[in-house]
Amino acid sequence: MPLYGLIGKKLSHSFSQRYFTEKFKKEGLTDHEFRLFELDSINEVAELKKEKDLRGFNITIPYKEEIIPFLTHMADSARKVGAVNVVKILGGEMYGHNSDYYGFKSSLEEWLPAHSGMKALVLGTGGASKAVSAALTDLSIPFRLVSRNKSSDVLTYKDLSPEVLSEHKLIVNTTPLGMAPNEKGFPDLDYNAFNSSFYLYDLVYNPDRTVFLKKGLENGAHIKNGLEMLYLQADKAWEIWEEKPAGQM
Numbered sequence: 001m002p003l004y005g006l007i008g009k010k011l012s013h014s015f016s017q018r019y020f021t022e023k024f025k026k027e028g029l030t031d032h033e034f035r036l037f038e039l040d041s042i043n044e045v046a047e048l049k050k051e052k053d054l055r056g057f058n059i060t061i062p063y064k065e066e067i068i069p070f071l072t073h074m075a076d077s078a079r080k081v082g083a084v085n086v087v088k089i090l091g092g093e094m095y096g097h098n099s100d101y102y103g104f105k106s107s108l109e110e111w112l113p114a115h116s117g118m119k120a121l122v123l124g125t126g127g128a129s130k131a132v133s134a135a136l137t138d139l140s141i142p143f144r145l146v147s148r149n150k151s152s153d154v155l156t157y158k159d160l161s162p163e164v165l166s167e168h169k170l171i172v173n174t175t176p177l178g179m180a181p182n183e184k185g186f187p188d189l190d191y192n193a194f195n196s197s198f199y200l201y202d203l204v205y206n207p208d209r210t211v212f213l214k215k216g217l218e219n220g221a222h223i224k225n226g227l228e229m230l231y232l233q234a235d236k237a238w239e240i241w242e243e244k245p246a247g248q249m
Contacts, residue, residue: 003053008060064127083127100131103233124174178210186211
């Protein structure tokens with residue numbers, strides 16, 4: 001039985017198992033299975049590989065970068081981003097890919113006004129942030145990273161004055177703040193600085209409207225959650241898993 005899955009630390013609110021189970025049913029792939037693998041440590045991947053029917057898996061928080069030393073090969077998408085969210089297993093070897101980049105880039109292109117010329121703030125510096133950063137770079141959208149910890153090229157939330165916010169009309173949240181079951185969390189921003197010229201994109205999709213998006217909407221900002229990106233990256237993951245060996249890399 002071909003087996004696929006998702007690895008991460010906490011997966012009880014994951015979209016992936018439901019999505020792929022329904023996909024297998026619709027496509028008549030009754031012998032296919034998708035499981036959730038909650039790992040306390042990335043080192044448990046070595047045991048996971050012993051699942052003889054495992055063809056591939058998705059990766060979520062906090063293992064998108066930690067998985068890299070365990071890979072045999074990295075596709076161009078993963079090298080470009082520096083993080084991996086899709087692994088294909090072939091001949092006992094693990095091939096790392098990144099479909100987050102594709103999902104975010106495609107989704108953002110459809111949503112933003114053409115030739116907007118806006119700059120962006122990317123909240124968070126983890127694996128998802130790397131995919132967003134790569135996509136913004138390829139779309140020629142200048143951006144700054146924001147984190148709780150300051151460094152030479154990273155702003156802190158305290159640095160985000162109304163003046164700084166006014167120069168960055170696209171705000172992308174790549175952190176898990178506000179994600180179920182901790183739905184009350186939200187990035188520490190001056191939401192009163194937002195208006196209808198701002199675009200707030202939250203990679204979180206559960207709940208469909210986080211506090212971050214609600215506060216933005218209350219002040220007139222355009223908002224978008226991560227559900228479309230999720231569908232796009234999931235479809236790309238399936239394409240990767242089903243790809244013929246000759247086109248693997």
